[in-house]
Amino acid sequence: MFELTSVNFDNHIPHWHTQLEAIGYNVLSIVQEGKVRYDINGEEAIGEKNDVLFIPMSTRRSGGNWMGTTHQKYTILFTYDPSLKTGIPFLDQRKFAKFRMKEARHIFSRCDKLLEEMRGGKSYRSIICLGIFQELLGMLARESDKPGELTPSKLKYAETIKKHLLAHYREPVEVGHLATLVGRSPNYVTTLFKEVCGHSPIRYMHQLRILEACSLLLSSTMTVADISQYLGYYDTSYFCRIFKQLAGMSPTEYAKRGNLADMPKFF
CATH class of the missing domain: 1.10.10.60 (Homeodomain-like)
Structure with a gap:
């Protein structure tokens, strides 16, 4: 169902930015420190510590450091069949979504493991990465359902x-x-x-x-x-x-x- 395109960790990159374009993939941006600014279809969206931002395919998106500051975040690019229901509300709605994690430590740990496996060359890498990613999606869905979610x-x-x-x-x-x-x-x-x-x-x-x-x-x-x-x-x-x-x-x-x-x- 899911296909991973790339997994990155942006670690306080000066002058970080992405150009304005209609993206051909889905993006999960998981902020660990600092703030990041996105333009989402002409609207500003700010991601802060422990925020998760889901940016769906075909969104006109650009991004950059917020007010000249740097940040740390995991960025996961992926695709999936839009005709299928995933059971993950923020994916199935296919709209920009933002929510704050209450239990971020375990999610950052899984992001680290996913990044390690994606960049490694060990056997069965693709299967293991897909398993970690699906676990991560489940954890994020649980976080988004908690009371006080940013609906x-x-x-x-x-x-x-x-x-x-x-x-x-x-x-x-x-x-x-x-x-x-x-x-x-x-x-x-x-x-x-x-x-x-x-x-x-x-x-x-x-x-x-x-x-x-x-x-x-x-x-x-x-x-x-x-x-x-x-x-x-x-x-x-x-x-x-x-x-x-x-x-x-x-x-x-x-x-x-x-x-x-x-x-x-x-x-």
Whole structure:
């Protein structure tokens, strides 16, 4: 049923990227450390530590390091007969899927073994590799079924909120308004966004603001007070507290010894 094309381990590769193309195979991207960014049919998808991303055949996909940082991930390329049911929900739906593993250690161990067998020249390699891969698929299917899985609806809600924040992060943000965008309660939105993105919508807004503040401190003549007001912080002392909380130093200190390449490391 399954045919493995390749198995790779990307180990903190500087400037890693893949070109935009309609892929002729299925991809399992299993992130061990850091973050990776994909463009999936025109939509951004971020994979973080312990995330699994399934990218089906014929998807228009490109990929790259997130915000200049590096990452570690296993990438498994494979094909299977699309007319057959595999019993694996995220495969049978044949749509992009993302979920976070709760028990990642054993899965990484099987990925290591699969990589070792794929690159070795021992007898019965193809049979053993297929067995390991099918075991791995079963383990991932079990992980995706656990409570708190990142279902398509949760991912859709989170992306809707994220897009709004990206477009309006300099404006006042209220969780109640974000909730109306997806037709859910404020508490649900906060919990959902933290589950998908790892932090609350308000913290994400602050991150976007401080990332831009870092850029403005190094590339403009704006004062700290000017930047504070420009980014929607009408109390400069509050802006400075948020900046130091996220960046680990004051805006003035960052302006003196900061580096644009270091910005993503703060978050």
